[in-house]
Amino acid sequence: MEPARLPEERRRGRGAALNKTGRFEPLSRESFDDGWDSLEDLPPLQTHVQEERARTIITRNESPDISFDRSINPYRGCEHGCIYCFARPSHAFLGLSPGLDFETRLFAKPNAAQLLERELSKPGYTPRVIAIGTNTDPYQPLERRYTLMREILEVLENCAHPVAIVTKSSLVTRDIDILARMAERNLVKVALSVTSLDRKLCRAMEPRASAPHKRLGAIKALSEAGIPTSIMMAPIIPALTDSEIERLLEAAAEHGAAEAGYVLLRLPLEVSELFRDWLLRERPDRYQHVMNLIRSMRGGKDYDAKWGERMRGRGPYADQISKRFSLAAKRLGLNLRRKKLNADDFVQPQKGGVQLNLF
Template sequence: MASDSNTQPESAKHSGNTIPEGRRRGRAAGLNMSGRFESLTTESVDDGWNIHEDLPPFQTIVQEERARTVITRNSSPDISFDRSINPYRGCEHGCIYCFARPSHAFMGLSPGLDFETRLFAKPNAAELLERELSRPGYIPKPIAIGTNTDPYQPIERGYKLMPEILEVLDRYHHPVAIVTKSSLVQRDLDILARMAERNLAKVALSITTLDRKLCRTMEPRASAPHKRLSAVKALSDAGIPTSVMIAPVIPALTDSELEAILEAAAEHGADEAGFILLRLPLEVSQLFRDWLVREQPGRYRHVMSLIRSMRDGKDYDAKWGERMRGTGPYAEQIARRFQLCAKRVGLNTRRRKLNSDLFVAPQKGGVQLDLF
């Protein structure tokens, strides 16, 4: 009987492209397939010479990018913001499920290990931001940071782009909403607290699991769950509106922790919470399935079966309004569990709206001033 490659955990399926464990230690992806826009693909094969070769492990390489613009616009009807900033491309956190992985193909790189190791930084981000805020006719609305790749990933310790960006936003009274998986956000507590006093800042910590062992394999270079909860408390104690995003909820793997995460969020001072169902667009599906085979083989069929039950029989369905929550009985059950628990622990009793009325446009920033 023919087997369905989408439902069988065939570890041999990617054997030619799987990167040896020694080369990818501390990384989540086990593959480094060519980007989907490339005309040539590469594959590791045994040449038959039986010569032992120790290739070096993947190292993090950062390339500085002199960007021309820094504010990205979107018109997606199921997203609450229309503009965002991403100081980095790629993310060293290496979360295996990251929906942003396919974007690395636009750089001619792999959404696999390249996404975790070949990074791009925008050192002129703050300068560009000030220039764009000073453009005639600019209408202020909250800027989201961390919606694609994490602004507080490990390389931020050295580059320190976020304090520069926040100082610009603070100076001109511009609202900002941050999402991160890193406790490094506490470094900028003073700026964020100052902005929060004028209702200009809020922060969300993304927590997928409280299981530290699972976290290490699934989100290898993100802060440990207890560190993220400590950051929630520190931010909340400083008067900064803080929320927890359970993102993503993975059926048959992390969905059983939903109530425990919400309870921990409330205990540590969060006032809001949200969730997003696992998304597997484009190459993320292959990468996630390969990870399941390696790390959670006994759950492979159950996880993928439930995912498809909520995605119209597919690994992913990108329909507006459904891509974040899924459809069907199991998706409805997750949503209902979330609502009931959030209400029980006192989360989401009110939604805080950031203030855009205080904005004062810069009088410089590269825009030519009127002669008269």
């Protein structure tokens, strides 16, 4: 049976075509064509934003696969609409769909900076690098209105706290003034995630993220301002973007990137169906080849969340990608020195809503 896709006129400029009910909901609702063309009369989907008064802002993790143990997400959901985004299933915890809801029904945390200052001021807090951009993009279009990321950076700069940022948006250059000052104190590094140099493919795959040349331009602007900048090829999609590994790293090096990394395509939970549906719509001739290669690197499944393998996969094709990437990076002088940020100069805030000592 064909999946219940929303008409193209309604979802123009969006990544997903499906909007199935979240997996935790007792009832399942799905739009379908009843033969009367009733869906064609509905207006295009709009982005709706709900403000959320969060109680905490620093999220902790114990994953052995990543280099940080804490992160911040000022927004939930992401208007970039990247079809492969591994964060999509998190929208189900809000009673929403990981499909179109994830990119059209967003949440902003206007008290993010105040919460951060309060949490950094707690007795016993030990500073380590905070990662931002790990779940949803902090510089998605919504940031132009809310400026939550800039407020967070101001807090981190004031207390000399290190931060690592990942984004697909050239909007990050708006904050070059703060980032450059932090870079002088070895407090920040920024990674631009670039999946492909093919503008048509990017437009279909990540419709509201900055165009590839804009992201490369951001790498150049940041590096020229003295900010340590890297490229993340996240994700690499076999038989779709892996042919660009060398060209993409060359472009990044030419624009001033000093480091490079990658993540193999991950398809957890609902992301698998969303991605497969997208592939059938946008690249039907590649569908079988792409999925066969993915399964060859995931133990015969669409995804395997096993520690140590979920980011890179396993098997001959995964090894080939790893070797190609490392050889290209070495040839271009990338990753010669991994930047280690400074946490020794941290000054704990004295005004964060936490009661001070009497004496």
